[in-house]
Amino acid sequence: MKIIDFPAIEKKWQRKWEKAGIFKAKESRKVGVKGKYYVLEMYPYPSALGLHMGHAFNYSIGDIQARLRRMQGFNVLYPMGFDSFGLPAENAAINAGAQPKKFTDDAIANYVKQMKEIGLSYDWSKTLKSHDPEYYKWNQYFFIQFFKKGLAYRKKASVNWCEKCRTVLANEQVVQGKCWRHEDTEVEIRQLEQWFLKTTEYAEELLKDIEKLDWPERIKAMQRNWIGKSEGTEVDFDIDERDKNISNVVVVHGSPGLDKTKDKDYTPDSKKAWIGWIKKELGKREIRCDCPQMPTPWKPEYSEWKREFEKIPIDENSVLVGTSAGGGFLVRWLGEEKVKIKKLILVSPGKVGNSDRLKEFYGDVFYKNVKDLVREKIVIYTSEDDIDYHINSAEEYNKEFGGKFVKFGKGYGHFTSKTLVGNDFPELLDEILNSESLKVFTTRPDTLFGVTFLVVSASHPELMSLVANGHEGRVKDFLRKLKSVKQEDLDKLDKEGVFTGSYAEHPLTGEKIPIWVGNFVVAGYGSGIVMGVPAHDERDFEFAKKYGLDVRPVVLKSHNESYSYIMGVNWRDIEKFDFKIIEKTKNGFFKVKISFDKLEEYKEFIRKNMKEGFWNEFSTKDGFYFIFKHKDGRIEEMELNKKTNDLIDKYGATFNDEKPKKTPENVYSWLAKNDFYKELLIHSDSGFLINSEGFDGLQNREAINHITKALESKNLGKKKIEYKLRDWLISRQRYWGTPIPMIYCDSCGIVPELERNLPVKLPEKVKYGKGNPLASSKSFVETKCPGCGRKAKRETDTMDTFFDSSWYYLRYLDAKNKKKPFDSKKVDYWMPINQYIGGAEHAVLHLIYARFFTKVLRDLGYFGKNKIDEPFSRLFNQGTLHAEDGRRMSKSYGNVVLPEVISKKYGMDAARLFLVSIASPDKNLNWSDKGIEGSLRFILQVVDFANNFKEKKETKLQESKLNRTIRDYTSDLEEFRYNLAVIKLRNLFDVLKEGCDKKSFESFLKMLSVICPHIAEELWSKIKGKGFVSLAEWPEFDKEKIDDELEEIEGRVEKTIDDAKNILKIVEDRGNKTNKIYIYVLPNELEFYDSKKLSVRIGKEVAVYSVSDKSKYDPSGIAKKTKPGRPGIYVE
């Protein structure tokens, strides 16, 4: 191989490019003949390991695009930055014993150096890094805007906890029950207060706008699936007779504080008007309700209140309601007296406070045991405009007790007659009566009449309140058993459950439906309760079979012939008919199928031939038909329907000599037990409704609407759309991320940091021990409340790094702006991104979050006139470059290919060329040391040609091919068919190397430059091209010069050359010597056959004659064989 100092050439041009600043995007909108073009690659996490060839491949793809568009005359923005926050950096830094900041900055410096060495044409003036306070300041700023708009909120959540990461993982970071980074670490479930962003608010738009995107179908499908929209019906199932379990209700009022004058107002019936209302409502329902008047409310004494309170009987079916001070009183009383009750409801309760007076009343102990004394549940109410002290109290109780926590919106205040709008409080009444019905989401309301059980998720928050007396033990055992199952095995479990002892009421039939707890019901989807229709759902069937639950078919599968199970008929009689006999049983019964049009004939046959004491049933177009032949010969016939059901059941039993059951069985259910009818009755296909009261006969698809409407009209259900998409949990309990800029104040609650105080900087020196280092940094945690100025604590959670990457593409536009995250005018000009490039691993997370963020920013008014809905118009997913052994490049496999090593040996350009030659860039590919040699050969040929370049007038054929190549090469590049583009370029070189115009070779170099920029620059300067080839104008093709006919003729000449070679070979293979070749062509084709060129190509002396040439040498008369386009050939 020729020796060329590739690294030297590469460095030389990289320096020149940088010095001239040729890759900087222009700020003026007038620049760029064709307007702007924003090419972006997903910004990388800067690993301390640096870049390998796989990165070179990834970034070359975008670089080629950027270089092409730039030369085409677009004002190109092609920036690069670093996703520098996050776990890997933190962990790596800890392992290296370094501070993450220094560690990360070093890694970035190395990345930048390596990226420049690959020849990537980034505009480095616009770079950013997410750990830069100037960047994450705006994360915090946006977070606060989200918070103010109610798009950021806190809630307690079951979270996936990885003990090794010591942080919460998103669901998608859990891979088969293990941490995505630690394949050996089980993920635990923990309950923590977490910050969420309301991505669900945008679910519909995120789904709908997928259609607008020019993205790979695969990614779009993944997003659709992730959002997971399903349309269905929410059905209300009332809980059967639960309120009768209440022995009595006691409501304890509050205290007006120290204002003695208000004391007289502070009675249950006036001040808290709803107390009177509740009493009245319960009275209507014949439930005893006591609302004791406590002594000296303005100066409550615990012992006095206790005495008054204990006048009322309390047992384990009592419901206690306490409001304000009354709530705190109840907690203390329960805690001290250890009395078991049914339910505890705290309405804006009091508790938190330092004053001796409060301590005296509420006690100075926190009565944690209360939780265990309440059989069903504890409910805590507060509201957005409640007194801060009470909000905090409510939250503190919630923290300890869990249970149900409801924060009403504005308009409830402290739930006093002044603040509560109206005198009624229906939410409380419903809660006391527990008459909130169970909401069940289903996509198959057409099967509603087939519901034979309900299943509640084992992790449903209100599960215990559904459990009937005496069933708690079994349910708790079940839950305990579930808890002991490893997270990873959870999804492999068999469907299991236990009966709760309670029943729901079927909304349309009023039937009692048993309620079960099941391990297979997902708590977070729908309402966490499903209706079990075993006849038409495989999973439900499995469950029903296991626990012996009723299977009730309600959809008869569409079928074209009648099914009949025949007893009491002779074989010979049956033979006469042309029934399809499916099976003869050992007992001499027959399973047959009969076409519907022969049914009348068939009925006649049964009436005549069936023996007395038998019956026959068969399916019809409308359901099932029964013919009974009593022992006295009397024949009775009927269709199966609700009215005939019991009679048929009775006959069926007596004919079988059984005793009829007290409660008749559903005949469809017993038909379904017959293997033969099973396929018609037990299935998930379409058909028409049976066994469904007024809806019988409807096609099940129509029935969906009809039944939903019926429910709606009775207020027992409604249409509902459910999404699988959940709100985005952004809290991370780690150091290396953007601190969430919130402050916890005892008196003001949770308040955002003032915008002028941003950024809330990460402390530089922290201790790594266990857990979150921020929590142990005093100087970080301790702060002042921006509201009242008193001591307060900072949030110690940091943000998910996907928050950083959700808007970085906007910051590039205005990376140095200190006053704003970005200028909206710049957004108007540059957005949306014309071409986004990245790996498919971000198909759902990053790409959904970024889309969500864009939509939110649009709605918050951060964009100018140009209301961007979607950030990434086009998306390209590159494949992954694997090592030569087909495995992922990894230090541990020792198969990493480093760009700097390759550059020394082959040059970066050969590597770039090779990488895009192997295959279409969206496919996975393998590195190959042999393969790159092929690319190097090509480059060396081009160098050689350029070094000896002498202009030569080119032929029309060459011109035609050049123009064709320009056309096809350009569109191939635009469509990412780089591998095909390379082939076309190679073919063009084969054409040009015969000698060509300077301009043609320039065009060639321009085309080459996007893939092999360094060598193209070098040769460009060698042939004295103007300026940088990287900025040269992209060649235009001239349609007129593409001459199909000429190229076709050339094809024929090539064919002739092939033929001649073939003949030579055959002749020589036979041991004959060859000397010269004679070619005879038609006179009009003579000009295309040049004997010199042909001699070179064939490697033998060639003589060309026109067939009309009388002086030609033609000893064998071959010239006669010449046809148009096919010259005669003679070898001597």
Place this chain on the structure above:
RNA sequence: GCAGGAGUAGCGAAGUGGUCAAACGCGCGGGACUCAAGAUCCCGUCCUUUAGUAGGUUCAGAGGUUCGAAUCCUCUCUCCUGCACCA
């Protein structure tokens, strides 16, 4: 199970109604150059047959549409990728 994609020479990979099966690269075989090796250049590379021809097989498998199918339709198989007890 659901969704998306793929299956073409030894390998990677083009071709997506006829002109045309296999461009291009790697590998392999042969030749030139060389004392030799490497590099480089040239030729060949589905089978049979042949003075450039002719014929045949073949595009995961099986059917179908069509005058004509690797290409369109149906079914089946295999592989990849993602999701998955989502009601």
